[in-house]
Amino acid sequence: MLVFKIAAFAVISAIIAVMMRQYRPEIALQISIAAGLLILLAVMEQITGVLSTVSEIAHEYGIDESGLTTIFKVIGISYLAQFAADTCRDSGESALAGKVELAAKILILTLALPIIKILLESVNSLLLKG
Amino acid sequence: MFKRMILLLTCLAAVCTASIAFAETTETGLDVEIQNGIAELELEEWQDTIDSLAPEFRSLLSNSIDQQLMDTAMYGLHWNDVTQITSLHSLAASELKAQAAFFCTIIGISLVGGIVNACSTSERHSLNKILIFIFYCFVACIAVTKFSNTVSVGRETVNAISGFIETASPLLLTLLNTVGAISGSGIIHPAMAFLTGFVTIMLENIVIPLILIGGALSVLNHFTGQAQLEQLSRLTKSGTKWVLGLMFTLYTGVVVLQGISVKAVDGLSVRTAKFAADRFIPVVGGMVSGTLDTVLSCSVLIKNAAGVTAIILTALISALPLFRIGINIFAFRIAAALCEPISDSRVPKLFATIADMLVMLFAAIVVLCVMFVITIGIVIGMNGSAGGI
Numbered sequence: 001m002l003v004f005k006i007a008a009f010a011v012i013s014a015i016i017a018v019m020m021r022q023y024r025p026e027i028a029l030q031i032s033i034a035a036g037l038l039i040l041l042a043v044m045e046q047i048t049g050v051l052s053t054v055s056e057i058a059h060e061y062g063i064d065e066s067g068l069t070t071i072f073k074v075i076g077i078s079y080l081a082q083f084a085a086d087t088c089r090d091s092g093e094s095a096l097a098g099k100v101e102l103a104a105k106i107l108i109l110t111l112a113l114p115i116i117k118i119l120l121e122s123v124n125s126l127l128l129k130g
Numbered sequence: 131m132f133k134r135m136i137l138l139l140t141c142l143a144a145v146c147t148a149s150i151a152f153a154e155t156t157e158t159g160l161d162v163e164i165q166n167g168i169a170e171l172e173l174e175e176w177q178d179t180i181d182s183l184a185p186e187f188r189s190l191l192s193n194s195i196d197q198q199l200m201d202t203a204m205y206g207l208h209w210n211d212v213t214q215i216t217s218l219h220s221l222a223a224s225e226l227k228a229q230a231a232f233f234c235t236i237i238g239i240s241l242v243g244g245i246v247n248a249c250s251t252s253e254r255h256s257l258n259k260i261l262i263f264i265f266y267c268f269v270a271c272i273a274v275t276k277f278s279n280t281v282s283v284g285r286e287t288v289n290a291i292s293g294f295i296e297t298a299s300p301l302l303l304t305l306l307n308t309v310g311a312i313s314g315s316g317i318i319h320p321a322m323a324f325l326t327g328f329v330t331i332m333l334e335n336i337v338i339p340l341i342l343i344g345g346a347l348s349v350l351n352h353f354t355g356q357a358q359l360e361q362l363s364r365l366t367k368s369g370t371k372w373v374l375g376l377m378f379t380l381y382t383g384v385v386v387l388q389g390i391s392v393k394a395v396d397g398l399s400v401r402t403a404k405f406a407a408d409r410f411i412p413v414v415g416g417m418v419s420g421t422l423d424t425v426l427s428c429s430v431l432i433k434n435a436a437g438v439t440a441i442i443l444t445a446l447i448s449a450l451p452l453f454r455i456g457i458n459i460f461a462f463r464i465a466a467a468l469c470e471p472i473s474d475s476r477v478p479k480l481f482a483t484i485a486d487m488l489v490m491l492f493a494a495i496v497v498l499c500v501m502f503v504i505t506i507g508i509v510i511g512m513n514g515s516a517g518g519i
Contacts, residue, residue: 057238068266074264077256089419105260112264119267119349122274126346129278129339 165240175297203435244472287451305433310400314512348483352476389508438508
């Protein structure tokens with residue numbers, strides 16, 4: 001089970017980081033970042049599986065795939081930005097964390113603007129119909 | 131003994147055949163009379179209406195409108211054929227299947243949204259809000275497209291029913307005149323014109339736009355997460371309800387009251403005509419008034435058959451679109467119910483409001499149909515002579 005591996009790995013890295021923090025705080029931070037990255041990489045394979053299954057389902061039921069792709073991208077951006085922001089906060093750089101989140105928000109809005117535009121257009125056409 | 135029995139049997143057989151023959155001759159007489167009556171009518175447009183129905187519905191009726199009227203006049207309605215019910219069943223199933231894809235889409239997207247919502251690690255990330263907003267936009271896009279398509283179906287149906295009323299009314303008016311309900315047709319004529327003119331225009335230009343505006347408002351209402359157009363959205367809904375209710379009540383009230391009041395007048399004039407024929411035409415006067423009776427009763431049969439057929443055709447024209455709209459209402463309601471526990475509150479509220487607006491559309495079509503059916507009911511009730519022939 002992957003979850004056991006991840007749990008054990010996370011706990012061990014946490015212990016090592018705590019132990020190292022007394023002597024070399026900068027190494028402790030690097031350990032926690034590396035551990036976080038490794039955990040992300042470990043589940044990456046699962047994520048691609050989920051993505052392909054969901055887009056298969058979408059194709060089967062005739063869901064607009066471009067919209068779904070946008071949503072996946074948005075989810076990805078928000079998870080990555082959350083990861084980076086959390087790491088920055090852990091290292092005491094909450095201002096940097098805020099910037100990362102801001103950047104992510106802007107990126108997400110750029111991606112989402114077409115969807116919002118389509119929605120507004122369809123609402124407009126609804127009103128014009130009447 | 132044996133001879134006697136043979137004699138008895140022969141007598142019995144003779145009596146039986148005679149009675150059957152007698153029954154046949156009288157029925158054939160009525161048959162021919164009604165057939166002649168129907169042959170004189172102009173039924174091409176009715177035939178076109180039947181031809182334009184879905185094949186499953188067409189199988190419920192006779193192939194030609196003449197035959198349908200004849201059957202209805204002579205034997206009433208008889209829909210006991212199991213295969214016909216099965217064909218309707220398969221039609222419903224295929225409709226359900228066609229709508230299932232949309233249903234799955236909406237529920238699937240909302241579920242994905244709910245899962246993402248649940249997976250978001252913490253509340254403190256404002257990124258979650260944006261994610262939910264984008265989900266809302268995506269779901270709203272699909273819902274609005276569906277809503278707009280459904281409203282188009284509704285609009286087409288209103289047009290189709292109004293077109294059928296226009297087709298049916300001249301024939302019904304002619305038939306009303308043939309049974310002697312002259313002042314009755316004087317009432318029904320403006321009523322039908324009101325239905326095809328005023329009511330249809332009101333539905334097309336006020337009710338359906340109100341429904342569309344209500345749908346658009348409900349999308350914009352939940353756009354920001356704080357309901358800011360709630361009252362306006364409610365206003366459009368109650369406005370639609372009031373317009374429909376008022377139209378229905380006024381129309382029904384006026385038409386039914388007038389229908390009742392003219393019945394007696396027509397009855398009187400037909401009786402006067404019969405009496406005059408009986409008394410003032412020498413020698414054959416009695417015969418003429420008798421013939422008048424037969425002709426009138428045949429005309430009544432034809433008129434009632436035409437009325438019943440018109441009701442059936444209205445039902446068949448509106449059945450499929452109403453079924454479709456009904457399925458959509460159901461789909462939106464189910465999606466709202468399923469989304470509520472898992473996603474944020476905007477999506478289920480949007481679905482519920484759209485479902486409410488579609489209920490209004492459903493009601494608009496039903497109101498038009500019921501108004502027409504009530505009118506036909508009055509037409510069937512007018513016999514030209516109070517208290518039957």
